Amino acid sequence: MTSSENIKSTADMTLLKRGFGDVELPDIPDVPGMIKREEGQYLYWLGSNLYTGRGAAIEIGTWLGKSTLHLAAGLSSNRLANKLVCYDHFQWAGGANWSSKAKSPRTLEAGDDFMQDFLDNVADYSDLIDARRSKIENIEFDADNIELLILDAPKRAADIFAVMNGVADKVIPGHTIIAWQDFLHPASFEIPAVLADMAAFQTPAHIVDDGTMVGFQVEKRWTAADVTKAALGFRNWSLEECSVAWESWRSIVPTAAWPSFQSGLSMLLHDNGMIDEACRLLETIIDDKLCKARWQKWRKTSIPARYPRLFEAKFVDRTA
Ligand SMILES: C[S@@+](CC[C@H](N)C(=O)[O-])C[C@H]1O[C@@H](n2cnc3c(N)ncnc32)[C@H](O)[C@@H]1O
Known part of the structure; x- marks a missing residue:
């Protein structure tokens, strides 16, 4: 190289x-x-x-x-x-x-x-x-x-x-x-x-x-x-501040990883009390293959207990 x-x-x-x-x-x-x-x-x-x-x-x-x-x-x-x-x-x-x-x-x-x-x-x-x-x-x-x-x-x-x-x-x-x-x-x-x-x-x-x-x-x-x-x-960021921060990384995150990387933003929004916004964001990215695979894998970890709304059946298939 x-x-x-x-x-x-x-x-x-x-x-x-x-x-x-x-x-x-x-x-x-x-x-x-x-x-x-x-x-x-x-x-x-x-x-x-x-x-x-x-x-x-x-x-x-x-x-x-x-x-x-x-x-x-x-x-x-x-x-x-x-x-x-x-x-x-x-x-x-x-x-x-x-x-x-x-x-x-x-x-x-x-x-x-x-x-x-x-x-x-x-x-x-x-x-x-x-x-x-x-x-x-x-x-x-x-x-x-x-x-x-x-x-x-x-x-x-x-x-x-x-x-x-x-x-x-x-x-x-x-x-x-x-x-x-x-x-x-x-x-x-x-x-x-x-x-x-x-x-x-x-x-x-x-x-x-x-x-x-x-x-x-x-x-x-x-x-x-x-x-x-x-x-x-x-921990005190608003919706706009969270979004601006994530957007600031867009140019360096490999394109294929971007939807999955945004999963982190949905967790941050959830932590900051913006649960509806977190769900709305997840709805836009969950059909990405890598993203879906990650969320399915997380079902067996401690993550669902922390983010219950993000693990609703409409996002993550609990039977798969
Ligand atoms: C993800 S693993 C590292 C994997 C490793 N770099 C590799 O190549 O496989 C994280 C490591 O951090 C250590 N670790 C986690 N929390 C720690 C803490 N609070 N203080 C010191 N070490 C910690 C764990 O013992 C573990 O060995």
Whole structure:
């Protein structure tokens, strides 16, 4: 891939690089993971092509190490000695037993400590990885500068707020990349909501074609007051403010993902008490194939309890 390939200018945003599916990967250990192949390619590209060592490379939310391995493989290929600092609370959340596919399979129960499983999985790159156990709100960022920040744990405003505050005086304007996994995942709508209010500070730079990860470049440093406004503001947005915020992302969201991305807006409207408006919006997007599939899948999660009106039979077939 050449540096000019796929670079597009969008209506309001800075230059974007879209699509990382042709990034060639070396042999990377196959461990369980929640990221898609192209997201792994993007992470590898960040480590191998973009990282210069001017600041720390930090990942928050490693799970069993798939994203970590792609980043570490990238860093190792550019021969910089800097370690990738990895934070996670390493507490098993329960659900499917993904660990059965791990290198050292064992059954994990909700609440189990999986730090050793992570360390076993990333052992090939152990000299490049500095794993630290911490809850998001307790992370103490000790690097002077941060060049790469890969986020796959903070999805809700309080956690986003904690991370943005922690790194505020460490990001490098015009240089730091913050990769937000799940930016395009509708149930993580608090990420695009907060970032809409931080548009002056970080702007989209990289978008994967197949996945939900978006990389933002830091444009200028923010203060604690800026983050407070961004983290709290969207809860009081009017219908117009919610719509304007979502519309501001239209030019970067892949066209096929736009209806599904708007599902997040319907959840935000519902949260903000505009339930009829949320239903009306859902009515206009629910026939989109990707959108419908998502809502059907959510029937078996905790989402219907939070958004009962959006799960009425006219939108989501409860018998399918
Ligand atoms: C979506 S998974 C990460 C997936 C991983 N990046 C991959 O490639 O498969 C989210 C991770 O964040 C961690 N996490 C969630 N909430 C957290 C919190 N409050 N503090 C620290 N870690 C947390 C979980 O333990 C989990 O490992």
